Amino acid sequence: xxxxxxxxxxxxxxxxxxxxxxxxxxxxxxxxxxxxxxxxxxxxxxxxxxxxxxxxxxxxxxxxxxxxxxxxxxxxxxxxxxxxxxxxxxxxxxxxxxxxxxxxxxxxxxxxxxxxxxxxxxxxxxxxxxxxxxxxxxxxxxxxxxxxxxxxxxxxxxxxxxxxxxxxxxxxxxxxxxxxxxxxxxxxxxxxxxxxxxxxxxxxxxxxxxxxxxxxxxxxxxxxxxxxxxxxxxxxxxxxxxxxxxxxxxxxxxxxxxxxxxxxxxxxxxxxxxxxxxxxxxxxxxxxxxx
Amino acid sequence: xxxxxxxxxxxxxxxxxxxxxxxxxxxxxxxxxxxxxxxxxxxxxxxxxxxxxxxxxxxxxxxxxxxxxxxxxxxxxxxxxxxxxxxxxxxxxxxxxxxxxxxxxxxxxxxxxxxxxxxxxxxxxxxxxxxx
Numbered sequence: 131x132x133x134x135x136x137x138x139x140x141x142x143x144x145x146x147x148x149x150x151x152x153x154x155x156x157x158x159x160x161x162x163x164x165x166x167x168x169x170x171x172x173x174x175x176x177x178x179x180x181x182x183x184x185x186x187x188x189x190x191x192x193x194x195x196x197x198x199x200x201x202x203x204x205x206x207x208x209x210x211x212x213x214x215x216x217x218x219x220x221x222x223x224x225x226x227x228x229x230x231x232x233x234x235x236x237x238x239x240x241x242x243x244x245x246x247x248x249x250x251x252x253x254x255x256x257x258x259x260x261x262x263x264x265x266x267x268x269x270x271x272x273x274x275x276x277x278x279x280x281x282x283x284x285x286x287x288x289x290x291x292x293x294x295x296x297x298x299x300x301x302x303x304x305x306x307x308x309x310x311x312x313x314x315x316x317x318x319x320x321x322x323x324x325x326x327x328x329x330x331x332x333x334x335x336x337x338x339x340x341x342x343x344x345x346x347x348x349x350x351x352x353x354x355x356x357x358x359x360x361x362x363x364x365x366x367x368x369x370x371x372x373x374x375x376x377x378x379x380x381x382x383x384x385x386x387x388x389x390x391x392x393x394x395x396x397x398x399x400x401x402x403x404x405x406x407x408x409x410x411x412x413x414x415x416x417x418x419x420x421x
Numbered sequence: 422x423x424x425x426x427x428x429x430x431x432x433x434x435x436x437x438x439x440x441x442x443x444x445x446x447x448x449x450x451x452x453x454x455x456x457x458x459x460x461x462x463x464x465x466x467x468x469x470x471x472x473x474x475x476x477x478x479x480x481x482x483x484x485x486x487x488x489x490x491x492x493x494x495x496x497x498x499x500x501x502x503x504x505x506x507x508x509x510x511x512x513x514x515x516x517x518x519x520x521x522x523x524x525x526x527x528x529x530x531x532x533x534x535x536x537x538x539x540x541x542x543x544x545x546x547x548x549x550x551x552x553x
Contacts, residue, residue, distance in 0.1 A: 171435035178431060178499055182465060182492050281433040281503055340494075343452055343466040352467050353490060356503075363433050 134406070137399040141392060148388035154220065155381035162313065162374035168279065169310055169367040176364040179357055183326065185340060186350050197347065199292075199354040202325030203301045209239055209246040210300035210324075212291065214307040214365055215255030216373045217274045222380030224308060224316065224373055225254045231318040232306045236263065247300060251287060251366075268294075279370050284363035291362075292355050295324060307365040308372035314379050316372035323361050326354070426459045426496040428475060430484075433503055440477060446498055447474040448491055463494045468502065470543035472550075483508040485550060487543065508550065520547040 187200055213232050215225045232248075232255075239246045249269040250256040256270050269290060273283050291303060303324035308316040342349055428446060430438040446457045449471025468489040475482045489502030506515075526532075527540050 168434065172433055174429075174436055175431045175433050175501060178492070178501055179490075182490060182501075186465065284433075285503075339463060341462050341464040343450060343455075343464065349465060349467055349490075356490075359503075360433060 134399065134403060137395060137402065141395045141399065144388050144391050144395065148385055148392065151381045151384040151388060155378055155385060158221075158374050158378040158381060162371065162378055165279075165367070165371040165374050166310070169371040172364060172367045176360045179353075179360050183350075183353060183357055186342075186346060186353065187326070197351050197354055199295070199324055199358070200326050200350060203298070205301045207244060208300040208302075209244060210249065210291065210294070210303040211235065211246055212249045212251065212287070212303065212305040212362070213255045213259065214305060214362075214369050215250070215252035215258075216369070217253050217272055218373075219254060220380065221373050221377035222383075224376035224380075225252075225258065227316070227318045228306050228308055229255060229258045231320060232259070233262075235304070235306075235320060236266075249287075249290070279363070279366045281359070281363050284366055285359045288355065288359040288362050291324070291358060305362065305365050307369045308376075310368045310371040310375060313375040316376055319365075321361070321365070323358055326357070424459050425477075426498065428498050428500070430500040430502065430505060432501075432505055437502075437505055440475070442479075443475055443477045443498070445474075445476040447476075448500070449473065449486065450491070457493055457498060459496060461493050463492075465490065465492050467491070468500075469539055470546050472508070472546065473500070473505075485511060485546065511550070513551070516547055516551050520544065520551065523547065 211232060213228060215228055219225070236246060246266060248259060248263060248267045249271065250259060250267060251271045251273070253270075253272045253274070256267070256272075260267060271287060271290075273279075276283055294300065295303070302322065304320050304322045306318065306320050309319045311317055425442045425444055428438065428440045428443040429436070444458075448455050448457065448466075449469055450466045451469050452466075454471070455466070468486055468491065470487050471485075473484045473486050475484070485506045485508055486500075486502050487504040489500055489505070491501075492499045506512075523540055523543050527537070527544065532540070
């Protein structure tokens with residue numbers, strides 16, 4: 131059995147760990163509030179953008195001449211996967227959940243004989259993926275330096291994607307991120323952004339009559355790249371809210387576990403102290419009796 | 422009957438402006454300035470760099486926009502833009518900085534006509550703001 135001194139040391143060490151996790155939880159809670167607000171504020175923009183694109187794409191009569199970003203290249207050979215993760219650890223299953231989702235997708239690609247490329251955003255995802263898929267990663271992006279999620283960063287990513295699309299380097303692009311549902315639930319998502327999947331094909335006759343200035347194709351050509359930035363930005367916002375939420379609950383759990391551990395160790399400490407006293411007493415008494 | 426309609430300006434970070442008593446909006450659309458009044462036909466268009474003017478009961482507000490899309494539908498005008506600044510609060514330093522950056526861009530040779538047009542538009546607008 132561990133000596134009294136050892137137990138004492140362990141208790142203090144667990145207690146100081148608990149202090150750290152508690153502090154991290156507080157910080158995450160404060161950040162979560164801001165991230166959540168940002169995610170909610172950003173939603174109208176991406177929703178509106180989506181609506182307009184839906185209306186526009188329904189209005190396009192000949193799908194053959196539609197912009198490639200909308201209709202795709204007509205092939206389905208090379209997939210580009212953009213995996214959005216965090217730059218910091220200690221956030222529970224946040225990163226692993228995304229990676230798990232992405233890996234499932236990769237193995238599906240492999241079994242279907244398709245090729246794929248990976249872009250990692252955030253260093254944690256890169257760390258986990260490079261062991262297995264190092265040769266597939268074409269680009270690593272990290273926004274460690276920017277404090278908050280901003281649109282400028284999202285635009286950088288989307289520019290990269292669009293440029294590589296124009297060079298015909300891939301046919302389908304999917305982004306992986308965590309959707310923020312609430313503090314304890316984050317849902318890993320795979321969203322296809324190129325070609326754009328119109329999630330609900332509105333009935334043609336229900337379509338609103340719009341006047342376009344300039345022509346539809348030209349607006350679409352201008353709008354689609356913007357939409358990609360918007361979608362990535364949305365994913366980044368959702369991700370940052372999820373990250374903080376996930377970290378908060380992970381740290382909350384850790385604090386509670388540490389508390390339990392301290393209780394257990396304290397009982398053990400008290401018992402062994404009592405045992406030592408009793409042992410000493412018995413020794414004294416039996417020593418006295420033998421006299 | 423009132424002659425007012427709703428105006429919503431959103432940028433990626435937040436909802437920038439929400440007004441319900443707008444009587445007229447002049448937007449710098451790609452093919453020229455466009456005034457929008459109540460009961461305008463549904464329209465989608467995109468913006469070039471310029472000044473967006475909002476007329477309402479409380480007076481006239483001016484905003485500088487760099488790009489964006491507008492949608493008018495059922496008496497609601499939505500403006501989606503990634504960069505918008507109120508002219509009253511705009512930072513002069515930002516303007517001159519942006520101006521010099523844009524002028525540098527114009528010096529490049531590999532521009533197509535459309536981006537050259539957009540850039541020179543931007544320079545004109547920025548200059549006019551700067552001189553005020």
